[in-house]
Amino acid sequence: MRIISVTNQKGGCGKTTTAVNLSACLAANGKKVLLIDLDPQAHATLGLNIRAEACIYNVLSKISVKKTPLEGIIKKVTPGFDIAPSGIVLSTLEQELAGEIGRESRLWEVLQENKQLNRYDYLIIDLPPNLGILTVNAIRASSEIIIPVEASRFSLEGVNQLLKIIELIKDRLNHNVSYKILVTNFDSRLRHSFSMLDKIKESFKGNVFGTIIHVNVKLKEAQSYGTHILSYDKYSRGAKDYFTLSREMISGSVKTDTAADNKMASLDKRMKESITENMPRLKEVVFSMSFPEAKEVHVAGDFNRWQVSDNSRMSKNNGRWFKKMTLEPGAYHYRFVVDGTWMDDPENPRKETNPFGQTNSLLNIK
Ligand SMILES: Nc1ncnc2c1ncn2[C@@H]1O[C@H](COP(=O)(O)OP(=O)(O)O)[C@@H](O)[C@H]1O
Ligand SMILES: [Mg+2]
Structure with missing residues (x-):
């Protein structure tokens, strides 16, 4: 034993x-x-x-x-x-x-x-x-x-x-x-x-x-x-x-x-x-948004437990912000955090009101 x-x-x-x-x-x-x-x-x-x-x-x-x-x-x-x-x-x-x-x-x-x-x-x-x-x-x-x-x-x-x-x-x-x-x-x-x-x-x-x-x-x-x-x-x-x-x-x-x-x-x-x-079921997704004046942008959602950290930081290229993630198929909610201010994705028409009365953007990975 x-x-x-x-x-x-x-x-x-x-x-x-x-x-x-x-x-x-x-x-x-x-x-x-x-x-x-x-x-x-x-x-x-x-x-x-x-x-x-x-x-x-x-x-x-x-x-x-x-x-x-x-x-x-x-x-x-x-x-x-x-x-x-x-x-x-x-x-x-x-x-x-x-x-x-x-x-x-x-x-x-x-x-x-x-x-x-x-x-x-x-x-x-x-x-x-x-x-x-x-x-x-x-x-x-x-x-x-x-x-x-x-x-x-x-x-x-x-x-x-x-x-x-x-x-x-x-x-x-x-x-x-x-x-x-x-x-x-x-x-x-x-x-x-x-x-x-x-x-x-x-x-x-x-x-x-x-x-x-x-x-x-x-x-x-x-x-x-x-x-x-x-x-x-x-x-x-x-x-x-x-x-x-x-x-x-x-x-x-x-x-x-x-x-x-x-x-x-x-x-x-x-x-x-x-x-x-x-394993092969994971899909690569790229989040992106345009905000040339912003200093720091993050993407947070249920895929990263809404945590803003080094992991959620987006990188800037020609005034646009990008973040590549590998996610399992499924339905996700997310928002962007632009210099500390939370907002939905202005380029994504699919949105849903969350319990705080704000809107989350929706993403569906097949
Ligand atoms: N590998 C892991 N991934 C995600 N969450 C974890 C992992 N290991 C532990 N946790 C979570 O972290 C918290 C602390 O873990 P726990 O095992 O209770 O630590 P300890 O017994 O050392 O205090 C728990 O909520 C647990 O569910
Ligand atoms: Mg313990």
């Missing part, structure tokens, strides 16, 4: 998304997986729409009135994928354990005592965004650590701080644990992402997963729909990425991202078919 913690003291770097979707993809490979939600905010539990009377607090606490064995709180998510849920009450555990001897090993003890856990191939532990007692307990209990790092917000200092803590725990508790960095939220439209990726690979050499998790809105949507990516949209980029990661975890081999063909070969047949079927 492999016990793997997903940790980083930074919030929002994809810990919960990774813990949930990697678990689902390992299960899709026929592995038996238990996801332990060790974050008092219970994002994994809530994100999988699990409602529980008792949670991991009732297992770890020695004074809980509802003391429950681990087996008593486990819930089924999908075939092969179980969860030990969390709840806000877990936030009191820290204080409760403060005076106890061996407080760093509470989770480890529980896992050791429970022989029935041997039915699982993988235990995946999701953690809060801090290096408190829960994280120390998880590292103590784990044989491996996944550190999700956002390419866009990578800080060498932050990861080094985390690695120092891991080293300290290894040393103090005489416990061996390996780690690997997982690059998440990778935006291949930004040149900046690639230079960050190079920096990460250079800093951590062999300790970086070959699989990279790209930005994919479906991952966010799945979470808000209360499910994981394989049941929300198994043909999405997010599903493909986490499925590839699960294969890399199982085979143990690190594929370099240039070996795209190898990656394809390791995907199962249905995944592969769906990808080749989906």
Whole structure:
């Protein structure tokens, strides 16, 4: 049985998304997986729409009135994928354990005592965004650590701080644990992402997963729909990425991202078919508008979540502004932002009133 913690003291770097979707993809490979939600905010539990009377607090606490064995709180998510849920009450555990001897090993003890856990191939532990007692307990209990790092917000200092803590725990508790960095939220439209990726690979050499998790809105949507990516949209980029990661975890081999063909070969047949079927469907569209006096123009719409950023900036040529995008077929709403002022596309007669009483321009890609 492999016990793997997903940790980083930074919030929002994809810990919960990774813990949930990697678990689902390992299960899709026929592995038996238990996801332990060790974050008092219970994002994994809530994100999988699990409602529980008792949670991991009732297992770890020695004074809980509802003391429950681990087996008593486990819930089924999908075939092969179980969860030990969390709840806000877990936030009191820290204080409760403060005076106890061996407080760093509470989770480890529980896992050791429970022989029935041997039915699982993988235990995946999701953690809060801090290096408190829960994280120390998880590292103590784990044989491996996944550190999700956002390419866009990578800080060498932050990861080094985390690695120092891991080293300290290894040393103090005489416990061996390996780690690997997982690059998440990778935006291949930004040149900046690639230079960050190079920096990460250079800093951590062999300790970086070959699989990279790209930005994919479906991952966010799945979470808000209360499910994981394989049941929300198994043909999405997010599903493909986490499925590839699960294969890399199982085979143990690190594929370099240039070996795209190898990656394809390791995907199962249905995944592969769906990808080749989906990829050529993307269409190139060019947005353009005439505004010779403008200094800066952006195009924002539901294809870029209405975000004005480096990604939405149009470039100027002979007084006209242009932006090339590659989009899936579908119906889109968009507006231009001319020197900070939002407007619809004056050259496109197809418009629709939005909830704010303004007009959005419409685009239909067949
Ligand atoms: N690859 C991704 N693409 C798009 N959104 C993502 C991706 N990974 C995570 N998110 C979203 O970002 C937010 C933070 O991710 P989460 O996994 O909860 O981070 P953490 O657990 O580290 O705090 C969530 O809303 C999640 O849905
Ligand atoms: Mg989280």
